[in-house]
Amino acid sequence: MPHNSDSPQKDFRHVIGHEQAKRALEIAAAGEHNVLMSGPPGCGKSMLAETFPSILPVLTNQAQLEVMSLYQLAGESRSLHQTAPYRHPHHSASSVAIIGGGSSPRPGEISLAHHGVLFLDEIAEFTKKTLDMLRQPLETGQVTISRAHSTVTYPSSFILIGAMNPCPCGFLGSNDHYCTCLQKQIQNYQNRLSGPVYDRIDILLSLKSVNLDQTIKTQESSIDIRKRVENARQRQYQRYQTEITNAKAPFDVITETSPLATEQQKMLTNVAAKQNWSNRVQIKIIRLARTIADLAGDEKISDTALWEAMTLRRRGLHKQQVIARETQ
Ligand SMILES: Nc1ncnc2c1ncn2[C@@H]1O[C@H](COP(=O)(O)OP(=O)(O)OP(=O)(O)O)[C@@H](O)[C@H]1O
Numbered sequence: 015m016p017h018n019s020d021s022p023q024k025d026f027r028h029v030i031g032h033e034q035a036k037r038a039l040e041i042a043a044a045g046e047h048n049v050l051m052s053g054p055p056g057c058g059k060s061m062l063a064e065t066f067p068s069i070l071p072v073l074t075n076q077a078q079l080e081v082m083s084l085y086q087l088a089g090e091s092r093s094l095h096q097t098a099p100y101r102h103p104h105h106s107a108s109s110v111a112i113i114g115g116g117s118s119p120r121p122g123e124i125s126l127a128h129h130g131v132l133f134l135d136e137i138a139e140f141t142k143k144t145l146d147m148l149r150q151p152l153e154t155g156q157v158t159i160s161r162a163h164s165t166v167t168y169p170s171s172f173i174l175i176g177a178m179n180p181c182p183c184g185f186l187g188s189n190d191h192y193c194t195c196l197q198k199q200i201q202n203y204q205n206r207l208s209g210p211v212y213d214r215i216d217i218l219l220s221l222k223s224v225n226l227d228q229t230i231k232t233q234e235s236s237i238d239i240r241k242r243v244e245n246a247r248q249r250q251y252q253r254y255q256t257e258i259t260n261a262k263a264p265f266d267v268i269t270e271t272s273p274l275a276t277e278q279q280k281m282l283t284n285v286a287a288k289q290n291w292s293n294r295v296q297i298k299i300i301r302l303a304r305t306i307a308d309l310a311g312d313e314k315i316s317d318t319a320l321w322e323a324m325t326l327r328r329r330g331l332h333k334q335q336v337i338a339r340e341t342q
């Protein structure tokens with residue numbers, strides 16, 4: 015059964031520690047980048063995903079209307095309101111429920127998440143078929159469903175947040191638990207997310223459990239983070255002269271408006287060769303770097319922004335995943 019809500023607003027004030035994750039989610043919200051979180055059970059993956067909508071800008075009137083129309087087509091109620099949709103289908107949901115379709119076609123979860131967030135918890139448990147069907151919408155922001163006598167296209171431009179354990183027992187890379195999985199089991203588990211889907215993720219986050227006693231310092235609230243996200247969005251809208259973000263803007267427009275310096279391009283090419291990054295991943299890194307520069311209020315992509323963007327694409331589990339793929 016898909017479980018969904020227009021999430022009750024949680025606040026980053028209540029998330030202890032996880033500073034890197036909060037920074038990454040701020041970047042994701044600012045530029046509409048997809049995120050995959052991996053970490054042991056109970057480390058806070060679901061909590062971070064549920065809190066994410068609280069830092070998203072409110073929807074424009076036009077976006078609110080589009081979202082409401084999609085809900086109506088799906089036979090679900092949603093009043094006209096400014097909060098971005100947050101959809102959280104269970105991994106047991108059918109591919110039709112998630113992608114859309116059926117004998118009289120209806121929008122699926124990916125369209126109900128239009129202008130908002132699609133959270134796939136335990137993403138490795140979704141069927142390969144469903145995950146592979148996400149490829150087109152993740153690329154184009156819309157989904158085309160072909161029936162015998164008709165074809166329908168629904169908008170489905172969302173931020174994907176995926177969460178998974180790093181291995182079947184959940185403790186690979188943990189400092190306080192021993193992982194009991196065999197290498198083969200780890201490889202099989204991690205490879206459930208196929209290369210092409212994995213390629214469409216911008217930010218890879220590897221989380222560890224946080225000591226909940228440790229932090230007395232006040233955590234920053236979602237409202238403060240959202241202000242920075244809104245400022246970064248404004249910079250993007252001004253640059254592209256339309257309400258489009260760095261993750262969705264045509265790549266040639268990004269390279270025209272924010273070309274990398276020769277040295278920066280060289281640095282990216284070198285790291286990409288070592289990390290085995292596809293062209294798609296390299297483009298994603300430039301988009302991420304653009305967002306980081308927008309959050310900093312910089313006209314050009316700085317070296318620091320490019321470096322941080324590259325760091326966001328290579329963390330913990332994912333290194334293991336690349337190794338697993340290479341040894342196949
Ligand atoms: N850093 C944290 N700050 C505040 N609460 C936390 C933190 N980490 C975990 N928790 C609390 O621990 C509980 C478990 O967290 P959560 O469900 O997000 O873990 P998870 O990583 O999704 O685990 P699983 O892999 O089992 O799904 C939540 O109720 C959350 O309130």
Ligand SMILES: [Mg+2]
Binds near residue numbers: 059061135177
């Ligand atoms: Mg969880």
